[in-house]
Amino acid sequence: MASFSVYIKKKGTIGMKLQTLLQHLHSFTPLTTENPTITSIDMDSRDVQQGSLFVCIKGFTVDGHDFAEQAVARGAVAVVAEKPLTLPVPVIYVNDSRRALAVLADAFYGQPTHQLHVIGVTGTNGKTTTTHFIERICRHAGKKTGLIGTINMKIGDETYDVKNTTPESLVLQKMFRKMVDAHVDIAAMEVSSHALHMGRVHGCDFDVAVFTNLTQDHLDYHQTMEHYRWSKGLLFAQLGNRFDHQRPKFAILNADDAASEEYKKSTAATVVTYGIHHQSDIMAKHIEITTSGTTFQLVTPIETVQVKTKLIGMFNVYNLLAAVGACLVSNIPLRTIVEAIADIEGVSGRFEVVNAGQPFTVIVDYAHTPDSLENVLQTIQQFAKKRIFVVVGCGGDRDRTKRPLMAQIAVKYSDVPIFTSDNPRSEDPMAILNDMKQGVAEDVVCIVDRKEAITYAIEQAEKDDVVLIAGKGHETYQIIGKDVLYFDDRVVAREAIQRRTDQ
Ligand SMILES: CC(=O)N[C@H]1[C@@H](OP(=O)(O)OP(=O)(O)OC[C@H]2O[C@@H](n3ccc(=O)[nH]c3=O)[C@H](O)[C@@H]2O)O[C@H](CO)[C@@H](O)[C@@H]1O[C@H](C)C(=O)N[C@@H](C)C(=O)N[C@H](CCC(=O)O)C(=O)O
Numbered sequence: 001m002a003s004f005s006v007y008i009k010k011k012g013t014i015g016m017k018l019q020t021l022l023q024h025l026h027s028f029t030p031l032t033t034e035n036p037t038i039t040s041i042d043m044d045s046r047d048v049q050q051g052s053l054f055v056c057i058k059g060f061t062v063d064g065h066d067f068a069e070q071a072v073a074r075g076a077v078a079v080v081a082e083k084p085l086t087l088p089v090p091v092i093y094v095n096d097s098r099r100a101l102a103v104l105a106d107a108f109y110g111q112p113t114h115q116l117h118v119i120g121v122t123g124t125n126g127k128t129t130t131t132h133f134i135e136r137i138c139r140h141a142g143k144k145t146g147l148i149g150t151i152n153m154k155i156g157d158e159t160y161d162v163k164n165t166t167p168e169s170l171v172l173q174k175m176f177r178k179m180v181d182a183h184v185d186i187a188a189m190e191v192s193s194h195a196l197h198m199g200r201v202h203g204c205d206f207d208v209a210v211f212t213n214l215t216q217d218h219l220d221y222h223q224t225m226e227h228y229r230w231s232k233g234l235l236f237a238q239l240g241n242r243f244d245h246q247r248p249k250f251a252i253l254n255a256d257d258a259a260s261e262e263y264k265k266s267t268a269a270t271v272v273t274y275g276i277h278h279q280s281d282i283m284a285k286h287i288e289i290t291t292s293g294t295t296f297q298l299v300t301p302i303e304t305v306q307v308k309t310k311l312i313g314m315f316n317v318y319n320l321l322a323a324v325g326a327c328l329v330s331n332i333p334l335r336t337i338v339e340a341i342a343d344i345e346g347v348s349g350r351f352e353v354v355n356a357g358q359p360f361t362v363i364v365d366y367a368h369t370p371d372s373l374e375n376v377l378q379t380i381q382q383f384a385k386k387r388i389f390v391v392v393g394c395g396g397d398r399d400r401t402k403r404p405l406m407a408q409i410a411v412k413y414s415d416v417p418i419f420t421s422d423n424p425r426s427e428d429p430m431a432i433l434n435d436m437k438q439g440v441a442e443d444v445v446c447i448v449d450r451k452e453a454i455t456y457a458i459e460q461a462e463k464d465d466v467v468l469i470a471g472k473g474h475e476t477y478q479i480i481g482k483d484v485l486y487f488d489d490r491v492v493a494r495e496a497i498q499r500r501t502d503q
Pocket residue numbers: 043044045046056057058059060061062063064067150163164165166167168192193194195
């Protein structure tokens with residue numbers, strides 16, 4: 001709360017004196033005595049308006065320092081930089097401008113996470129699903145909620161577009177401020193390994209940290225599984241190292257995933273475990289999955305209750321257990337949680353059924369990792385009466401080593417695998433398909449155009465078959481080269497079904 005008193009809000013604009021703001025950069029001795037009023041902080045020169053403090057970030061693509069002059073021309077009154085710059089406004093030099101940005105943003109927006117109950121969810125798969133479950137349970141309990149993740153950011157019903165699963169610190173702190181101003185009680189957010197490693201969440205005062213699972217993804221960025229596991233572990237290691245009984249911190253860990261042992265050791269927070277196979281604080285027992293839903297006995301330290309949900313798939317039982325753990329330590333009554341779970345429909349693009357009256361089942365799912373693809377296909381195998389088709393591709397400019405693995409899984413668990421493009425980005429779509437083919441011995445149908453691939457599957461499918469369209473889920477675009485083209489698996493599938501019906 002220290003800086004809250006200096007956070008000024010007048011006539012719709014906010015402002016803070018430069019010298020006051022700089023006091024938060026503790027290791028820094030200001031070289032300037034100038035003291036302009038800072039009305040915004042920006043990391044993108046194109047967003048700068050009069051009164052901005054522009055922070056130069058060395059990116060993966062370009063160097064923000066190269067845009068400092070442009071930022072000043074647009075009205076920046078001070079600049080934070082790592083390298084010498086000659087500018088007509090004060091320049092504040094720091095060793096690490098991304099880290100400085102996190103500190104400044106937290107201070108500028110009045111340390112909003114100190115005034116919110118923040119639940120962070122990390123793990124390879126299930127972050128979006130689990131945060132959405134937490135949001136729905138909290139709403140059912142009458143709480144005003146905030147949500148940050150892959151699909152969008154939300155305050156109550158209001159939605160905001162996102163570029164990243166976990167945005168940069170500046171975007172995050174601004175959103176948390178908005179949440180505090182809107183009287184949000186609980187915010188649930190996805191915390192990606194990239195964000196943890198790049199320090200996008202420095203300054204976020206999490207109350208609860210949740211771990212879903214760890215399997216292969218993002219080796220393009222992390223290089224090794226050890227680095228990936230360690231990066232995710234930062235959420236637990238940074239969860240506060242003191243026992244503030246007014247504001248206890250909790251780590252909710254998946255006892256069935258080996259990485260939890262490491263995370264348990266790295267956190268000083270109270271650990272609550274959940275699981276199905278290993279003894280844990282919160283457990284699901286006697287699980288029964290049918291095509292219309294799942295029931296299980298939910299064992300908690302409070303009491304054991306029966307749970308009924310419309311969701312299917314063992315992975316969703318795990319996601320529910322993670323959400324139950326997060327909500328219980330956030331003081332949501334168990335009975336309310338169970339009531340809410342009974343109402344939960346799926347999450348957009350996650351095991352989403354496309355029904356246009358066809359005699360076979362079409363499912364769109366965001367599985368884009370080997371483990372998620374395997375989980376989804378295993379779930380489909382449990383209810384499929386006839387053949388399973390899978391239309392799948394792998395993203396360009398992403399972990400190449402997962403391509404042959406995903407291909408192998410598609411072939412292993414389906415009768416008709418069809419390899420196609422996901423988001424090729426800057427890569428040659430044929431080269432991605434070739435990487436996939438390296439994983440399989442036999443010839444697989446390859447149709448580079450995703451629309452054609454989906455259409456092909458739908459035209460071949462017969463009564464009681466299941467068509468899984470994997471990888472893009474809720475996405476409403478396809479990135480080919482630098483072009484972001486409108487594309488929605490659900491719409492393409494529906495149109496293909498319609499064309500077939502009309503024939
Ligand atoms: C590899 C990576 O993480 N890149 C992130 C990075 O972009 P970048 O380094 O390329 O930025 P840049 O374009 O070089 O720009 C550098 C600086 O110059 C500034 N600039 C640039 C142009 C200009 O005209 N003026 C200007 O000031 C930029 O605003 C920026 O401050 O910084 C950007 C701003 O924070 C991010 O949006 C961007 O995420 C890109 C879109 C991305 O795809 N990231 C992926 C890998 C990612 O982070 N994924 C995880 C989720 C994974 C999961 O769900 O499992 C995520 O959290 O999203």
